[in-house]
Amino acid sequence: MLKKITVDQVRVGMHLHALDGPWMDHPFWKTRFVIRDPADLAKLRASGVAGVWIDISKGLDVAPEASAGAVAPAPLAPPVAAPPPAPPAAARAAAPAMPPAPSHTLQEELKQAAALCRQAHAQVKSMFSEARLGRAADAEQCLPLVNDIADSVFRNPGALVSLARLKTQDDYTYLHSVAVCALMITLGRELGLSADACREVGLAGLMHDLGKAAMPLDVLNKPGKLTDDEYTLMKTHPLRGYELLVEGRGAPGAALDVCLNHHERIDGTGYPSGLPPERISQFARMGAVCDVYDAITSDRPYKMGWDPAASIAAMATWKGHFDPAVFKAFVKGVGIYPVGSLVKLQSGRLAVVLEQNPQSLAAPRVKIFFSTKSNMPVSVQVLDLARATDKIVSREDPKVWGFPQLDELWAGEMAPKRG
Known part of the structure; x- marks a missing residue:
């Protein structure tokens, strides 16, 4: 039977079934094994892992004096009797002003x-x-x-x-x-x-x-x-x-x-x-x-x-x-207009979104390819709307316009063949 306990309740002889912290933080190459070495127990407690799942059918249960503080056994059913575990410490870091800029286009x-x-x-x-x-x-x-x-x-x-x-x-x-x-x-x-x-x-x-x-x-x-x-x-x-x-x-x-x-x-x-x-x-x-x-x-x-x-x-x-x-x-x-979105510009031209501008979600980089005024294709042009006078006035439904090449316009030869 599986039971979730805190790390301070773990003792030598327990069978670890899963670790409840970030998998990159735990010190073991595997997560299902019996703790036999006190040094492994010390490494686990020093790792920052918040809790573990133990299998008491394959190893020791919590010590009798600690039983009152143990988490209730976890059946294979929705754990509705307890709130979900708190995010690990790494997940509770303060949000930065902005994620790092992409290193590749x-x-x-x-x-x-x-x-x-x-x-x-x-x-x-x-x-x-x-x-x-x-x-x-x-x-x-x-x-x-x-x-x-x-x-x-x-x-x-x-x-x-x-x-x-x-x-x-x-x-x-x-x-x-x-x-x-x-x-x-x-x-x-x-x-x-x-x-x-x-x-x-x-x-x-x-x-x-x-x-x-x-x-x-x-x-x-x-x-x-x-x-x-x-x-x-x-x-x-x-x-x-x-x-x-x-x-x-x-x-x-x-x-x-x-x-x-x-x-x-x-x-x-x-x-x-x-x-x-x-x-x-x-x-x-x-x-x-x-x-x-x-x-x-x-x-x-x-x-x-x-x-x-x-x-x-x-x-x-x-x-x-x-x-x-x-x-x-x-x-x-x-993005408000994710990559691949079809948008209409103030100039009456249609474009597909190529990439986001983190500083301005409403002004992505786009590839212009069609004029709604002439109802004709135009020379393809890449435009950074954050640096242009033109701007998006509406999102458009690709199915209404019937542009079969829309994916290829932003993904090129990497676009998978669909249909």
Whole structure:
């Protein structure tokens, strides 16, 4: 049976199942083992890890005199009896005035991001396939991939996030996990998380939908509206994912929390537990925003994705869904007009957004290609709206205009072939 305890309650002879702090902070190369050496116990207590999960069927329980202070045993069910764990110290750092400037331009990072998308797709698909076969999820195997995704986001946050949005219906389940990982890291930077904490929330994003591996494929990929029974079944995927992570190894507390609670809402109407806002952690609030944004901007079996700028505008009106402060930071990270958005300028020209200007969210760099006055293409021109007299007057629906080459205009040859 699993039990969550504080680090000061750990003693030699306990079987550690998972560590509740940032995985980059803990001093061990593995997270499931029996503590046999007092030196290992000392290293654990000095590491800054806040708490651990122990398996009392494989090792000692808390000492009798400490039992009164132990956290209640954690069944494989929504932990609705206790508030979510506090974010680790690294995640509570004061937010900087602004994240570091990108070290690469979007175009410089796109090629690496495209290769990383292909690698990540294959690895996530394999992870889901293993889960469907009943094999426990191994979070530690995902750490190198999360490191690579974080490095790409740190170099330029728009490249991987935007490419992962251009997924086919067949690729949605796998690349959605990759996109949410990158979005969580982007959001973490805006919220002032340390690099290590950003990687931790990235791992949580990568594994947040693992429970969908336990859903019937005919329901998961159904092209039409789900029946009430099918929807009820799909709403169990957070709990199924939580169970898979607990049964596996190496998943930190943030991953367990986000997997279980990314569909909770701050108005208490979410699932699986309908948690009140004071019991929804910051990490779960981050996961809710990132999950919804990628879901509504992506093509899925039953609907086409929305334009990214229209998606941001729509999400801003959904009262009770998201934490306002977290959503505000998210918009700062991806932009009011995210990369790939179609916009109309005051001059009557249409342009696609290339890159954000952190100092002015309403004035991104754009690529102009069409005139609404002549209803004709114009010579392609890249314009930094922060340094120009022209400005955005409206977002436009690409489907209305019917520009099949829109993705290629900002992503070039890195744009995946869809259709």
